[in-house]
Amino acid sequence: MKLVFAGTPEVAVPALDALLASGRHEVAAVVTRPDAPAGRGRRLVASPVAERAEEAGIEVLKPAKPKDPEFLERLREIAPDCCPVVAYGALLPRVALDVPSHGWVNLHFSLLPAWRGAAPVQHAIMAGDEITGASTFLIEEGLDSGPVYGTVTEEIRATDTSGDLLTRLAFAGAGLLAATMDGIEDGTLKAVPQPADGISQAPKVNVEDAHLDWGAPALRVDRMVRGCTPAPGAWTTFRGERLKLIQVAPVPDRADLAPGQISAGKNNVYVGTGSYGVELLWVQAQGKKPMRAADWARGVRISEGERLGG
Numbered sequence: 366m367k368l369v370f371a372g373t374p375e376v377a378v379p380a381l382d383a384l385l386a387s388g389r390h391e392v393a394a395v396v397t398r399p400d401a402p403a404g405r406g407r408r409l410v411a412s413p414v415a416e417r418a419e420e421a422g423i424e425v426l427k428p429a430k431p432k433d434p435e436f437l438e439r440l441r442e443i444a445p446d447c448c449p450v451v452a453y454g455a456l457l458p459r460v461a462l463d464v465p466s467h468g469w470v471n472l473h474f475s476l477l478p479a480w481r482g483a484a485p486v487q488h489a490i491m492a493g494d495e496i497t498g499a500s501t502f503l504i505e506e507g508l509d510s511g512p513v514y515g516t517v518t519e520e521i522r523a524t525d526t527s528g529d530l531l532t533r534l535a536f537a538g539a540g541l542l543a544a545t546m547d548g549i550e551d552g553t554l555k556a557v558p559q560p561a562d563g564i565s566q567a568p569k570v571n572v573e574d575a576h577l578d579w580g581a582p583a584l585r586v587d588r589m590v591r592g593c594t595p596a597p598g599a600w601t602t603f604r605g606e607r608l609k610l611i612q613v614a615p616v617p618d619r620a621d622l623a624p625g626q627i628s629a630g631k632n633n634v635y636v637g638t639g640s641y642g643v644e645l646l647w648v649q650a651q652g653k654k655p656m657r658a659a660d661w662a663r664g665v666r667i668s669e670g671e672r673l674g675g
Contacts (some may be wrong), residue, residue, distance in 0.1 A: 366445075366446035369445040370392055371448055371450040373453055379538075379539040384542070396426045396448075397453070398453070399427045399428075446466055449546060462505075473499065475497055476499075481509035481566055487592045488567040495520065512556030526594040527593070579674045580624045586638050610648055621637075625674040648661050
């Protein structure tokens with residue numbers, strides 16, 4: 366088939382690579398978000414997908430909005446059979462959805478209908494799910510509600526951050542997306558409607574959502590930290606300033622601390638929760654680089670009875 370691939374961040378690059386390497390399909394063009402300011406100088410930088418497409422000599426389309434007439438005209442000129450999508454980052458209007466004969470097929474990082482929305486991996490970890498995966502589905506105008514072509518499953522490990530899990534799913538999902546394109550082309554794959562039961566929502570996790578509640582159980586605190594790493598970053602406050610928590614570990618035998626209470630030794634820092642304690646392993650103070658929690662604690666000289674979270 367002739368394909369137009371839509372995607373933007375680094376997590377979409379493995380899928381683009383898989384389609385380029387498949388040998389069965391022609392990636393005629395790539396659609397991605399416009400260049401965005403990045404770094405200290407805030408200079409405009411192309412998306413990872415745009416950079417990879419340019420390396421491969423593929424035409425890159427960067428519409429401000431996918432309903433822009435110039436973009437739609439070019440899409441019709443290319444006349445793709447199908448448009449595979451991975452984390453493109455913009456809603457596709459009906460007028461664009463109708464262009465390819467086999468529609469737009471999205472690779473979504475959950476086992477639909479669980480965790481529809483922008484942040485499925487983060488929500489799966491924060492909810493304590495043991496299994497997740499990726500799905501390919503035909504895009505409709507509803508949010509991640511279209512019929513499903515295929516899935517792959519992935520275990521959520523006890524120490525997984527959302528970054529760890531998303532990286533694994535990006536590569537597993539790349540193979541799934543390529544196989545989905547093959548099945549659509551040869552007619553062996555049909556999309557199956559999603560069940561009406563088991564629907565859950567995964568909206569974007571913003572900075573305020575990542576504010577830790579020390580009255581929550583230790584396992585909840587750990588899941589919040591892992592789910593919000595690397596972004597937006599779980600945080601609390603210490604002496605009126607934000608402190609980002611990068612890695613913690615539940616410690617069931619430290620049930621002697623009140624929620625938020627800090628116990629700092631020479632090599633360990635423990636904090637109480639609503640159940641038992643957690644050990645702080647890596648933190649990042651405001652305006653500082655990430656550091657081991659024990660080094661941070663020595664630097665700030667924690668007094669007996671001090672707490673995180675005010």
